Amino acid sequence: MEKGIAITGMGIISALGEGVETNLQALLSGNTGLSFPEILNTRHKHLPVGEIKLTNPALAAQLALPELHNFTRAALLGAVAVREALKMAGLQENDLQHTGFISGTSVGGIDFTERYYKEFQQKPEYRKFIQAQHPGFTSTQIADHFRLGGYRTTISTACSSSANAIMLGAKLIKHGKLKRVVVGGTDCLSKFTLNGFNSLMILSSDFCKPFDEDRNGLNLGEGAGYLVLEADDVLDGKPVLARISGYANANDAFHQTASSENGEGAFLAMKNAMISAKLNASEISAVHAHGTATKNNDLSESTALNRVFGDSVPDFRSTKAFTGHTLAAAGGLEAVFSILSLQNNLTFPNLIFVTPIKETGLIPVVHLKEKVLTHVLSNSFGFGGNCSSLIFSKNE
Amino acid sequence: MSNKIYINGISSISAQPQEVFLGVDPVEYSTNIIPAISPDYKAFIPARSLRRMSKVVKMGISAARTALLDASVPMPNAIITGTGEGCKQDTELFLEALLRQEEALLSPTAFIQSTHNTVGGQIALYLKCTGYNSTYSQVSASVEAALIDGMMQFLEHPEYKSVLVGGVDEVSKTISSFLYLDKQLKQEEVSNLQLFKEHSEGSITSEGAHFFSLSSERSSSTYATLQAVTVFQASNAEAVEAEMIQFLVDNEMPVAKLDLVILGNNGDSRFDYFYAHLQEEVLNETAQIAYKHLVGDYNTVSGYALWLACSIFRMGKTSSIFKLNKKEVQSPKSILIYNQYLGRDHSFILLKSI
Numbered sequence: 001m002e003k004g005i006a007i008t009g010m011g012i013i014s015a016l017g018e019g020v021e022t023n024l025q026a027l028l029s030g031n032t033g034l035s036f037p038e039i040l041n042t043r044h045k046h047l048p049v050g051e052i053k054l055t056n057p058a059l060a061a062q063l064a065l066p067e068l069h070n071f072t073r074a075a076l077l078g079a080v081a082v083r084e085a086l087k088m089a090g091l092q093e094n095d096l097q098h099t100g101f102i103s104g105t106s107v108g109g110i111d112f113t114e115r116y117y118k119e120f121q122q123k124p125e126y127r128k129f130i131q132a133q134h135p136g137f138t139s140t141q142i143a144d145h146f147r148l149g150g151y152r153t154t155i156s157t158a159c160s161s162s163a164n165a166i167m168l169g170a171k172l173i174k175h176g177k178l179k180r181v182v183v184g185g186t187d188c189l190s191k192f193t194l195n196g197f198n199s200l201m202i203l204s205s206d207f208c209k210p211f212d213e214d215r216n217g218l219n220l221g222e223g224a225g226y227l228v229l230e231a232d233d234v235l236d237g238k239p240v241l242a243r244i245s246g247y248a249n250a251n252d253a254f255h256q257t258a259s260s261e262n263g264e265g266a267f268l269a270m271k272n273a274m275i276s277a278k279l280n281a282s283e284i285s286a287v288h289a290h291g292t293a294t295k296n297n298d299l300s301e302s303t304a305l306n307r308v309f310g311d312s313v314p315d316f317r318s319t320k321a322f323t324g325h326t327l328a329a330a331g332g333l334e335a336v337f338s339i340l341s342l343q344n345n346l347t348f349p350n351l352i353f354v355t356p357i358k359e360t361g362l363i364p365v366v367h368l369k370e371k372v373l374t375h376v377l378s379n380s381f382g383f384g385g386n387c388s389s390l391i392f393s394k395n396e
Numbered sequence: 397m398s399n400k401i402y403i404n405g406i407s408s409i410s411a412q413p414q415e416v417f418l419g420v421d422p423v424e425y426s427t428n429i430i431p432a433i434s435p436d437y438k439a440f441i442p443a444r445s446l447r448r449m450s451k452v453v454k455m456g457i458s459a460a461r462t463a464l465l466d467a468s469v470p471m472p473n474a475i476i477t478g479t480g481e482g483c484k485q486d487t488e489l490f491l492e493a494l495l496r497q498e499e500a501l502l503s504p505t506a507f508i509q510s511t512h513n514t515v516g517g518q519i520a521l522y523l524k525c526t527g528y529n530s531t532y533s534q535v536s537a538s539v540e541a542a543l544i545d546g547m548m549q550f551l552e553h554p555e556y557k558s559v560l561v562g563g564v565d566e567v568s569k570t571i572s573s574f575l576y577l578d579k580q581l582k583q584e585e586v587s588n589l590q591l592f593k594e595h596s597e598g599s600i601t602s603e604g605a606h607f608f609s610l611s612s613e614r615s616s617s618t619y620a621t622l623q624a625v626t627v628f629q630a631s632n633a634e635a636v637e638a639e640m641i642q643f644l645v646d647n648e649m650p651v652a653k654l655d656l657v658i659l660g661n662n663g664d665s666r667f668d669y670f671y672a673h674l675q676e677e678v679l680n681e682t683a684q685i686a687y688k689h690l691v692g693d694y695n696t697v698s699g700y701a702l703w704l705a706c707s708i709f710r711m712g713k714t715s716s717i718f719k720l721n722k723k724e725v726q727s728p729k730s731i732l733i734y735n736q737y738l739g740r741d742h743s744f745i746l747l748k749s750i
């Protein structure tokens with residue numbers, strides 16, 4: 001197997017709470033973070049969401065931002081998670097000068113665009129948020145805030161964005177382009193995405209039921225998850241949380257929003273990630289599934305799991321019923337969950353599961369399960385056919 | 397890096413006819429938001445699909461297809477797209493309906509096509525390409541980010557023969573007009589051809605698509621080798637100069653041997669000093685050309701600069717309309733492209749002739 005790229009820090013904020021420890025406790029307790037919109041100003045108050053119950057001013061105060069800052073909600077959430085990751089990795093100011101920042105986001109600051117769209121004309125004070133609509137703006141705010149001076153870029157491949165950001169960071173370290181890089185993603189709830197998914201009729205008005213025969217759609221969430229990756233020659237004895245030992249990205253090339261019946265993109269992403277890690281299917285201890293709880297995704301992903309693993313599909317779960325689907329941030333959040341799984345030898349439960357999907361019969365882990373884990377494969381799939389799989393491994 | 401990367405296919409959709417670089421008269425525009433000249437999309441996309449597509453998707457698929465045809469590549473190993481502002485027309489449609497209808501009775505069509513990876517996904521769908529697929533959206537360094545990943549594909553997968561890389565952005569009615577409000581655009585309407593004579597804040601904007609078929613193998617259609625690409629942040633012109641010198645040293649290209657530089661001057665009195673400093677100092681003896689007075693400025697316009705560089709390598713010359721100084725160069729052997737936007741996301745692309 002490949003030794004992989006060292007992960008030395010991680011940070012997270014999700015509907016389960018702020019910080020790695022809080023998220024771990026929530027996953028252990030099996031309590032969902034899903035609720036109903038209180039902060040998001042929408043008329044769809046009946047739709048469950050994974051909303052972080054901190055207002056923008058509260059988040060800004062936490063980050064000690066000046067009064068006239070340019071942070072939209074995704075930037076605020078991202079900065080909270082990046083701060084924790086940097087602290088855990090113990091990076092010093094002179095390290096940060098050359099540290100890269102690769103961030104995934106789907107809609108960036110569109111929450112401010114929808115708020116001020118009709119007011120930009122009249123109110124000059126809002127015009128600093130005109131550029132916030134575009135993904136690079138959010139990354140710029142976060143990278144500037146922490147003075148991350150290395151290569152900076154933004155990936156926007158819908159719901160696989162942060163998985164692709166993690167993949168790019170690993171490649172940049174592997175090929176010697178960077179010594180240190182912060183990777184992950186952030187997305188906030190917005191009327192734009194809530195109404196978009198609602199118009200597609202793939203939002204559930206119940207708490208979502210990933211991999212259940214009676215699943216009826218997803219719940220949107222918000223959050224941010226970031227990792228610090230470092231090259232082995234700058235580790236200097238620092239503790240390594242886990243390693244990224246494999247990754248792959250493939251395209252389903254089937255439909256703009258729907259996944260193919262045979263899960264070709266998901267199949268290729270998982271299979272090629274194992275090839276890149278030089279691991280056999282039997283060596284994967286657990287799968288952190290994308291599992292959005294839409295009819296289409298979960299069937300397609302289950303079919304792909306059966307194709308990759310045959311009769312011995314490893315323990316798998318989706319955590320979407322804990323956090324909601326955090327879109328571009330999902331790969332970042334679930335990287336943190338996968339690393340927590342490896343560190344604690346725990347497979348977190350797939351909440352609210354009752355009946356297996358008829359066509360595939362797969363049963364996810366429904367109760368917290370203790371078992372030695374060595375390699376966890378994490379899936380993130382998105383609109384546009386973008387499918388990515390990452391393999392996290394114990395640092396052994 | 398020992399592996400060479402060749403550019404074997406190119407394409408351009410912009411506000412100018414391609415022949416401008418050979419001396420055909422450029423199109424003069426008198427507004428600060430300029431539409432791209434549409435090719436015959438029907439040559440690339442079935443008519444029934446065309447109806448549903450926004451311009452960014454039509455331009456993207458057409459340009460991608462053209463670059464692959466130019467390189468005689470039926471199926472690339474990977475597709476990597478840059479777009480600074482993505483699918484603005486569909487975003488605008490959905491957002492305005494959402495606001496107008498107060499979140500009720502919305503059609504999903506525009507939302508479905510609003511994500512930034514729509515173009516990359518549609519190219520994959522059109523080609524039935526299940527290979528690596530990613531989309532970068534880092535303001536004015538989105539094409540550069542796609543190129544950086546594209547070059548790394550050949551390190552990751554030595555067996556890869558072809559990676560399709562490009563950039564695309566479109567204008568939209570309302571969202572593009574916001575650029576006047578935050579002074580990204582000049583407040584007075586100007587002629588594009590007079591852009592460098594205006595001494596005012598802001599620039600002009602446009603849209604376009606540029607794709608490139610990268611390969612590890614030289615072919616009869618090779619235009620150039622892609623030597624190196626870098627993206628960085630810099631707060632002043634001296635820092636850019638230092639970065640440029642280091643970049644050239646790292647790539648064994650002394651400034652004195654650099655034949656041509658393509659600069660991103662956009663007539664914005666607040667930021668053109670980044671270019672002026674290089675023009676007057678370290679690149680004083682180098683032939684300098686610019687292009688944004690022809691095709692406007694937008695997040696993926698450096699795709700035009702890259703297309704222009706490849707075209708110059710092929711033809712050995714360019715039209716005087718591009719020239720910023722009097723230095724003449726015939727059949728350049730090396731070209732450097734420098735771009736930045738609003739003082740951020742600076743980038744260099746270095747190319748060599750074959």
